[in-house]
Amino acid sequence: MGRVTVVGAGVIGLSVAHELAAAGHTVRILADREAAASTSGMAAAIWFPHDVKRSAQVLDASAVTYQRFQRLAEDPDTGVAMRAGTVLSRRPDPDLSWTRAVPHYEPLDPARVPGGATGVRCVVPLIQTDVYLTWLRTAVLALGVEIRTAEVRSLAEVQGSEKPDAIVVAAGLRSAALLGDDDEVYPIRGQVVRLANPGLTDWITDQDNPGGLTYVVPRRHDVVCGGTGEAGSWDDQPDPETEAAILRRVRALVPELAGQPVLSRGVGLRPARSSVRVEAVPGQALPVIACYGHGGAGFTLSWGDAARVTTLIGPPT
Numbered sequence: 001m002g003r004v005t006v007v008g009a010g011v012i013g014l015s016v017a018h019e020l021a022a023a024g025h026t027v028r029i030l031a032d033r034e035a036a037a038s039t040s041g042m043a044a045a046i047w048f049p050h051d052v053k054r055s056a057q058v059l060d061a062s063a064v065t066y067q068r069f070q071r072l073a074e075d076p077d078t079g080v081a082m083r084a085g086t087v088l089s090r091r092p093d094p095d096l097s098w099t100r101a102v103p104h105y106e107p108l109d110p111a112r113v114p115g116g117a118t119g120v121r122c123v124v125p126l127i128q129t130d131v132y133l134t135w136l137r138t139a140v141l142a143l144g145v146e147i148r149t150a151e152v153r154s155l156a157e158v159q160g161s162e163k164p165d166a167i168v169v170a171a172g173l174r175s176a177a178l179l180g181d182d183d184e185v186y187p188i189r190g191q192v193v194r195l196a197n198p199g200l201t202d203w204i205t206d207q208d209n210p211g212g213l214t215y216v217v218p219r220r221h222d223v224v225c226g227g228t229g230e231a232g233s234w235d236d237q238p239d240p241e242t243e244a245a246i247l248r249r250v251r252a253l254v255p256e257l258a259g260q261p262v263l264s265r266g267v268g269l270r271p272a273r274s275s276v277r278v279e280a281v282p283g284q285a286l287p288v289i290a291c292y293g294h295g296g297a298g299f300t301l302s303w304g305d306a307a308r309v310t311t312l313i314g315p316p317t
């Protein structure tokens with residue numbers, strides 16, 4: 001193994017290419033959109049395994065990624081920072097399996113939690129996606145990876161034109177169409193509205209808000225407010241009524257947001273699957289590794305799954 005073609009330049013494709021190149025492979029990325037113009041560009045993002053089945057593999061990948069981001073946060077140019085925040089839950093038995101990867105967390109004083117909810121206060125990586133994806137692309141190029149703008153219509157086409165030793169399919173929602181052996185991929189629509197930041201640093205996510213998924217992620221120059229989690233919806237246009245409802249919910253949760261002007265808005269389609277797929281695909285003429293279906297946790301799993309792909313490919317020969 002030596003020459004690897006990665007299909008996809010979102011956070012997953014870039015992270016995989018980074019780790020393969022760092023391991024000594026010659027890597028080329030084929031992608032028809034830059035990360036900023038894909039789902040990856042729409043995330044806020046915080047480290048949190050949201051909209052993904054929390055299997056042992058996912059929790060392991062989350063932990064590896066947490067540690068990697070913690071190191072990256074030492075360099076402000078990466079756009080990664082460690083930030084305190086709150087995870088609210090309104091279920092009687094909340095799933096706290098994710099806290100295994102988090103060194104600092106504590107149950108919140110019930111007096112500080114909205115009626116009926118429980119809360120965990122913790123410190124996690126906050127990844128400012130516009131800064132981070134630019135940093136990651138630059139890091140990938142510095143490792144000698146070639147990034148080519150191209151639409152891939154079939155893996156046979158890649159095999160014929162690129163003659164790689166292996167292919168990694170990291171094409172998000174469109175991965176299943178390229179592989180043709182998977183009918184378990186579907187979009188989870190996420191709408192966001194970005195407000196001016198009145199000086200907030202702490203994030204909050206209210207997973208089971210009766211009005212809908214609600215989160216507030218303050219960044220350097222804005223606050224990403226969400227959201228929605230509409231499984232099966234391919235609608236990529238912001239809906240004004242949905243935005244008004246998001247604004248009502250986030251202002252109820254974080255009163256400082258009242259009166260802050262809207263800076264921008266957007267919709268992203270999370271590439272969801274019954275479970276994240278990271279494996280060698282059987283029945284192919286050459287080694288093909290699938291790495292997709294990360295739902296609402298692509299950043300959260302990125303470095304862990306990139307390491308897993310690198311192990312599956314093996315060392316360069």
Ligand SMILES: Cc1cc2nc3c(=O)[nH]c(=O)nc-3n(C[C@H](O)[C@H](O)[C@H](O)COP(=O)(O)OP(=O)(O)OC[C@H]3O[C@@H](n4cnc5c(N)ncnc54)[C@H](O)[C@@H]3O)c2cc1C
Nearest residue numbers: 008009010012032033040046152172190268297298299300
């Ligand atoms: C509103 C919202 C908020 C989110 N918040 C978070 C968060 O806080 N934390 C978190 O961890 N995650 C979050 N996510 C989820 C995260 O954004 C996704 O899991 C992640 O972006 C998926 O990355 P990806 O690289 O698999 O796919 P994408 O970013 O969609 O990239 C796919 C790439 O494949 C390329 N491609 C596809 N098909 C082809 C083809 N046939 N030929 C050539 N190129 C192709 C595209 O051009 C693109 O480069 C959020 C998502 C949304 C929508």
